[in-house]
Amino acid sequence: MPHQRITRRAIGALAGLCLTCPATTAAEPPAAVRTLQLPPELLASLDARVQRAIEEASWLEELPLDDVAPGFLFQAE
Amino acid sequence: MSELCFLSIAAAADRIRAGKLSPIELTRAHLERIRRLNASLRSYITVTEEAAMREAGEAAAAIAAGRYRGPLHGIPISYKDIIATAGVRTTGGSRSLANWTPTADAHVVSRLREAGAVMLGKATTFEFAWAGTSEQDFIKPARNPWNPKFPAGGSSNGSASGVAAGLAMASIGSDSGGSIRNPAHLCGLTGLKPTFGRVGRTGVLPLSYSFDTVGPFTRSAEDAAILLQAIAGQDPADPTSSNRPVPDYRAGLSRSLQGCRIGVLPSYMEAVGADVETLRAFDEAIRVLRASGASIREVTVPYLHYSRSVTWTILRIEGFDVHRRRIRDRRGELSANFVQTTVPGGFLSADDYLRAQKARRLIASELAKTYRTVDLLLMPTNPRPGSGANYAKEPADPRIGRSGEAYVTPFNVNGSPAVSIPCAFTRAGAPIGLQIAGRPFEDDFVLAAAHRFQRETDWHLRFPSLV
Numbered sequence: 001m002p003h004q005r006i007t008r009r010a011i012g013a014l015a016g017l018c019l020t021c022p023a024t025t026a027a028e029p030p031a032a033v034r035t036l037q038l039p040p041e042l043l044a045s046l047d048a049r050v051q052r053a054i055e056e057a058s059w060l061e062e063l064p065l066d067d068v069a070p071g072f073l074f075q076a077e
Numbered sequence: 078m079s080e081l082c083f084l085s086i087a088a089a090a091d092r093i094r095a096g097k098l099s100p101i102e103l104t105r106a107h108l109e110r111i112r113r114l115n116a117s118l119r120s121y122i123t124v125t126e127e128a129a130m131r132e133a134g135e136a137a138a139a140i141a142a143g144r145y146r147g148p149l150h151g152i153p154i155s156y157k158d159i160i161a162t163a164g165v166r167t168t169g170g171s172r173s174l175a176n177w178t179p180t181a182d183a184h185v186v187s188r189l190r191e192a193g194a195v196m197l198g199k200a201t202t203f204e205f206a207w208a209g210t211s212e213q214d215f216i217k218p219a220r221n222p223w224n225p226k227f228p229a230g231g232s233s234n235g236s237a238s239g240v241a242a243g244l245a246m247a248s249i250g251s252d253s254g255g256s257i258r259n260p261a262h263l264c265g266l267t268g269l270k271p272t273f274g275r276v277g278r279t280g281v282l283p284l285s286y287s288f289d290t291v292g293p294f295t296r297s298a299e300d301a302a303i304l305l306q307a308i309a310g311q312d313p314a315d316p317t318s319s320n321r322p323v324p325d326y327r328a329g330l331s332r333s334l335q336g337c338r339i340g341v342l343p344s345y346m347e348a349v350g351a352d353v354e355t356l357r358a359f360d361e362a363i364r365v366l367r368a369s370g371a372s373i374r375e376v377t378v379p380y381l382h383y384s385r386s387v388t389w390t391i392l393r394i395e396g397f398d399v400h401r402r403r404i405r406d407r408r409g410e411l412s413a414n415f416v417q418t419t420v421p422g423g424f425l426s427a428d429d430y431l432r433a434q435k436a437r438r439l440i441a442s443e444l445a446k447t448y449r450t451v452d453l454l455l456m457p458t459n460p461r462p463g464s465g466a467n468y469a470k471e472p473a474d475p476r477i478g479r480s481g482e483a484y485v486t487p488f489n490v491n492g493s494p495a496v497s498i499p500c501a502f503t504r505a506g507a508p509i510g511l512q513i514a515g516r517p518f519e520d521d522f523v524l525a526a527a528h529r530f531q532r533e534t535d536w537h538l539r540f541p542s543l544v
Contacts, residue, residue, distance in 0.1 A: 033423035070434035
């Protein structure tokens, strides 16, 4: 959802800022990542890769997908 | 003895069946070559020497007793080390599985054992077929036998390196985003990604539920047809496995290209770009196929340049789901690159996943429309040969990227069959791959076109000069 996207981008930007400040840890990751209990410095080191993943996923918002059903079982194509 | 290691499977099978070549002699020749070259090439993580000689002896005895099973009987091959082998260590290329010995064979291994193939060992892989490995990691990357300075690719680099170097007659690898076709391109081999669902995946360590595809590395399309014949068909334990009838792939190789419509995508290739020697080789390949009776048509496929984003978004999310517990519980046994590659998938949402799967359907539908006007699609496998690239232009669209994924991912997205075959070498001696893709479940047509190309050229008959 758009607001989540905006929030995540804001968090990402914040995390990027945090990287410039060694005393500060990166922004709170999603619950799925929190369960991994990764050290803050490792999470902070992932910021560029996380931003790239989010950006690449966001490009797909440009596609006309309203009437498309998701799926990968293409036998009927 | 080395001459035996560069026979095609078809030729070796003819000799074995005629009693002119023993599986024992053939297997011994490969094991001797592995002993001599594997330390430098690192194609194998595990070599199963004793078991291989035992299996070769059993094959020889069965054949002598008149129980010949077919063209893979007594043929020595390897398996990417994400494929479970009963009683043989299967590491996934990861320290976290350094001591795992499966109790059952993967579906594909069972199929090949039934066909009489001899297992030489387990081939080097990126960690869990996902994150590239380095000299510092538990499993170091396999080297390219054409030149150790050239990359062997990934993730199935040991499979490609080993077959190219004559350390196996074939290998079974996997392709979730080009992991068969790119190493085949870099090592000068025939690498087939079959149709998604054509080959069962039970017992193969997963990366991506909706992309993982098992397929063969061979030196020729004919050998690929022989391997596919043995491994294609329904796997009852794999819910994505298809129950469609399996055609006779080897018989299908005789299909003519007269009247075949081959599509090329100049606008996509213009957007992606490619090394100038790659473009020259591609043009020459078109000439060969046209001379074989095919007509060449220029086509455009809307949204194709989103293929890489679709593939990576799905791979990241599914890969994170597959490996999250391992990262939580055994992070110290995983490479830093594996953790750094996998965790970002956890930052993506269900919304991202559904959108990527919808985009996948959209692109697959556009490809299906394209296949109403052409029978096959032709592209380079990779814009960059192993010897380095001299690009004609800079790609303008960041969505495409310039990586080796731009030409291979469209056919992971729609799950269709695609093969990479060698079509030239650069002046520096690096192989260049040509990719032929077809409609889902028309693996036979794809192989027939590759076979026709190989009957007109000899690129697949060149072998690296190794001591």
